[in-house]
Structures are given as C-alpha cells and as structure tokens.
Amino acid sequence: MAPGSVILHTESSVGFGGQEIRIIAESRWLIAHGWRATILGQPGSRLVTEAARANVPVLAVRMRGAWDVLAILALRRHLRAHDVAVVHTHSSVDAWVGGLAARSLGLPIVRSRHVSIPIPGSRALVYRLADRIITSGEAVATIVRGAGVPAERVVAIGPGLDTTRFHPNVSGAGVRTELGLRGPAVGLVANIRGSKGHAYFLEAARSVLAQRPDARFLIVGDGIGFDEVRRRVREMDLERVVLMTGFRRDIPEVLAALDVLVLPSIRSEAASQVIPQALAVGTPVVATTVGGSGELIRDGATGRLVPPGDAAALAAAILATLADPQASRAMARRGQALVREHHSLDAAMARTTAVYEELLAR
Numbered sequence: 127m128a129p130g131s132v133i134l135h136t137e138s139s140v141g142f143g144g145q146e147i148r149i150i151a152e153s154r155w156l157i158a159h160g161w162r163a164t165i166l167g168q169p170g171s172r173l174v175t176e177a178a179r180a181n182v183p184v185l186a187v188r189m190r191g192a193w194d195v196l197a198i199l200a201l202r203r204h205l206r207a208h209d210v211a212v213v214h215t216h217s218s219v220d221a222w223v224g225g226l227a228a229r230s231l232g233l234p235i236v237r238s239r240h241v242s243i244p245i246p247g248s249r250a251l252v253y254r255l256a257d258r259i260i261t262s263g264e265a266v267a268t269i270v271r272g273a274g275v276p277a278e279r280v281v282a283i284g285p286g287l288d289t290t291r292f293h294p295n296v297s298g299a300g301v302r303t304e305l306g307l308r309g310p311a312v313g314l315v316a317n318i319r320g321s322k323g324h325a326y327f328l329e330a331a332r333s334v335l336a337q338r339p340d341a342r343f344l345i346v347g348d349g350i351g352f353d354e355v356r357r358r359v360r361e362m363d364l365e366r367v368v369l370m371t372g373f374r375r376d377i378p379e380v381l382a383a384l385d386v387l388v389l390p391s392i393r394s395e396a397a398s399q400v401i402p403q404a405l406a407v408g409t410p411v412v413a414t415t416v417g418g419s420g421e422l423i424r425d426g427a428t429g430r431l432v433p434p435g436d437a438a439a440l441a442a443a444i445l446a447t448l449a450d451p452q453a454s455r456a457m458a459r460r461g462q463a464l465v466r467e468h469h470s471l472d473a474a475m476a477r478t479t480a481v482y483e484e485l486l487a488r
Contacts, residue, residue, distance in 0.1 A: 132161075132163070132164060134163075134164050134166055134185075134213050134224075135153055136221075137167050137171075137217055139173070140172070142176065145216060145240045148399065153165055153180075163183070166220075166224075167185075187201055189223050192252075194223060198230075202230060213225070213236070214238065215235065215256070218252065221237055221252045222252055225255035234482075236256060236485070237252075238259070238261070239253075239270055242266050242393075242417030258484075258485065259281070260281050260478065262283075265417050284418070287466075292381075292402075292406035298381070301376065308340075310448050311384045312341055312444055313381070313383075313384040313388065314346070314347075314387075316400060317348070318347050318352045323391050324351065325355075325358065328358055332362060333437065344369050344380070344384070345369070346371045347374075377400075382407045385447070386444055386454070387400065389412075389413040389414065390414055392435050393417075398422070401429075402465040405461035406465050408458050410429060410451075410455060411423055411428075411429035412430045412443040412447060414440075415431050415432070428464060429461060430457075
C-alpha cells in the first residue's frame with residue numbers, strides 16, 4: 127500500500143491561516159500524485175469551505191473537545207466507510223478525537239506540530255498516541271523531544287513551497303496599480319492574531335514614516351484580531367498610509383508588489399510559509415528571531431533578523447532594506463536559491479510520503 131491509499135487529514139480549528147493552507151496544499155499534492163486524500167474539519171469552518179473549493183474531498187464532524195465520544199464514534203464510522211489507511215492530525219482536539227478513533231481500529235497515526243510554543247507536561251500525553259510526529263522545522267522538533275517524545279518518532283519537515291505559483295517571474299504590477307502604490311510598499315502577510323506582532327508592525331510603521339513619508343504599509347489577511355488591529359490603525363492616525371486588504375488569494379502577486387515583507391512574530395512561528403514565498407518571488411524579508419524563522423533567514427545574508435517585540439529594531443531593519451534596494455534584492459536572491467533547492471513542495475512531500483509508506487509497510 128502506498129499511492130492509492132487514503133490519507134485523512136483532521137483539523138479541529140475553525141480559523142484559517144498557514145496551518146490550514148498547508149493541509150490543503152499537501153492534500154492536493156497527494157491527489158495529484160496518485161494518493162487519495164480527504165480533509166475532515168468542523169462543520170461550516172473556513173477549512174472545509176476552502177478545501178471543497180480546491181476540489182479536495184471533505185468531511186465535517188463537530189468536535190467539541192478532546193473527549194467528545196460522539197465525535198470519536200462518528201470519526202470511527204468515517205474511517206471504516208472511506209477505507210482510510212493513515213490518520214494525520216494537526217491540532218490538540220482532533221489529535222485526541224482522531225487519534226483515539228484511529229487507535230481503536232489499529233490505523234497508523236501521524237501528528238503534526240505546527241507551533242513553536244512549549245508543550246506543557248499535561249498536554250504531552252496526546253503525542254504518545256501518534257506513531258510519528260512531523261514538526262515544522264528543527265526548532266519545533268527540539269521542543270517535542272524535550273516533552274518526552276522518543277526522538278525516533280519525530281521528523282522535521284517544513285512546509286513546502288509551490289514553485290509553480292511562487293517564482294521570480296511573478297509580477298506585482300497589477301496589485302500596485304489596484305492599491306495605488308507609488309512609493310515603497312512594506313507588507314505584513316499573515317493571519318491576524320496576537321502572536322504575529324501586528325502591534326509592533328504599526329509602531330515600526332510610524333517610525334519609518336518619519337524618515338520615509340512616501341512609504342505605504344499593507345496588512346494582508348484576516349483573523350480574530352482584524353477589528354482590534356483596524357481600531358489601532360485609527361487610533362494611531364495611520365488610516366491614510368496603512369491598508370488592510372483582508373483575505374486575498376493572489377498572494378504571489380501581493381508579495382511581488384512589496385519592497386519588503388515583514389514578519390514581526392512575537393511567539394509561535396514554527397516555520398513560516400510566507401518567508402519562503404516572499405524569497406521565491408524575490409522580495410526582501412525582515413523577520414524576528416522567533417521559532418524557525420532563523421532557519422530560512424540568515425541575518426545579512428538572505429534577509430534581516432531582529433529581536434521580537436522591538437519596534438525600534440524592526441523600523442531600523444525596514445529602513446535599511448529600503449535604503450539599499452539593490453543589496454536587499456541580492457539577499458532575497460540568495461534566499462531564493464536556498465528555498466528552491468531545499469524547501470519545494472515536492473521535496474517536503476517526498477519526505478512526508480516516506481513517513482506514510484514506512485507506517486503502511488508495518
């Protein structure tokens with residue numbers, strides 16, 4: 127058993143960010159390469175909607191908590207009815223629900239760990255259900271092993287880049303025209319929540335404007351913090367220079383339209399998807415030294431790194447990037463070569479399917 131086997135991805139989150147986007151991208155890759163993949167999520171969730179839109183088969187099961195017996199029984203019925211070969215869980219609640227349902231049927235379980243926050247001892251038990259834990263980078267693998275998971279069960283595989291969408295020939299001209307961008311464009315492309323550092327981005331923007339009044343700032347994405355960030359933009363009197371676009375599907379073109387991509391995360395940035403995407407289209411990057419960002423950005427070589435929660439350092443790095451566009455683009459090109467060689471979706475999925483095949487062979 128290998129290609130042709132059904133891989134069921136489960137996700138209990140109702141949000142929609144990099145984690146959910148990765149689930150859809152990997153499911154589509156599996157289907158395109160002869161596997162069968164299905165995504166199971168909460169009824170009415172953005173993940174279920176977007177997966178269906180991407181022509182990935184979907185199932186919906188209400189998961190109210192880790193010990194939701196009705197959800198476990200419903201999922202167990204789905205596993206049997208759809209001849210699932212491997213259950214791949216992604217968040218805490220579905221790791222319990224999917225893990226217990228799969229374990230009751232003797233099915234292999236893969237658990238992904240997408241975030242770089244510590245694992246409390248009380249929450250480490252769920253990882254014991256899984257046969258393999260795939261982490262979004264070496265930094266997260268260290269955290270998982272530190273929680274007591276045997277090292278041989280942990281495999282670090284970062285999110286893969288779709289090089290058919292993100293490449294040097296992507297043009298941002300249409301986006302710049304649409305949004306009226308005439309001067310330098312500085313963007314934050316991420317799900318809007320506290321951990322992404324939007325507050326520090328706005329503080330840095332105000333400092334940058336003192337020296338570069340022609341600069342404009344894009345906040346691309348949505349999420350639970352959207353209204354709070356919009357309120358802060360109003361309170362800081364930045365509405366004229368900060369554009370909140372909401373969710374967009376044309377991310378390659380958006381990134382190509384920027385003069386610098388900023389990711390000011392203050393915690394839990396296991397392995398950013400937007401950093402390799404920006405590098406792939408040739409856009410310079412400023413990021414914080416959180417989680418796995420340093421695995422992609424080498425300060426002064428492939429981009430600029432600053433401490434988290436430091437708006438002054440963030441502003442200085444943005445200004446340095448804008449002050450020398452030629453050197454900044456050269457750094458992005460060095461990062462581009464690294465990403466294309468080591469972080470393609472094909473490379474990531476070759477390693478992921480090797481995990482599936484190993485478990486299926488057993």
